[in-house]
Amino acid sequence: MAMKTGDAFEAKELAEEVKKTLPNVYVDDLLMSLKYFIDEDVAHLSIIDQAVCHRCEHKPCLYFCPVGVYTQGNDGRIQVAYQSCVECGSCRVGCPYKNIHWELPRGGFGVAYKFG
Template sequence: MSTQPTTPTIDNDSLEDRLYTVKYDDPGDSHLDVKVPEICADCETNDCVRVCPAEVWREGEDGVPRIAYENCLECSSCRFACEYDNVVWEYPERGGGVTFKRG
């Protein structure tokens, strides 16, 4: 008779705690934007908002996402998620952007 392996108990930090370990040097200007706001206003899926792990993209009242670029992890998920190719995503200026404490 074989025994079922048990699942180990692992105490992980919350997403908010892990995001707190990320340092962002603000270059002063957003490296994120939308190309055509009207496309966002007509979008029904808001994929850029749904895929962002840091909640940088947030639904705006007018349908156009509000962008809190200071929280960006530079993963570019928003760019690939947008089925309309309507996301402007660039790396921040040299010396700005995200620095990870834990690699």
């Protein structure tokens, strides 16, 4: 993986004719199908240092998370909707700067798949 851009990921682009075939899905419609036991007291995910995210050029967490936990606020800060997390670990291994504090939810909390 090249480090040319300062990111651990080398950004690539899909061909335009492929790109335009991608729909824009509203992830909340999918989240409604999931069951969670939400821990209101402890956030098991958090950004370690927002300044690192600010410097991160491509911010891949905004894309690869399968449930859209990470969004960028109007103030530019990365917001973390830990309540939607399905605990897959993509952000844990995929953050180019290891800037996400990732723990398992406390026992009994988090996603509870009904089908799996």
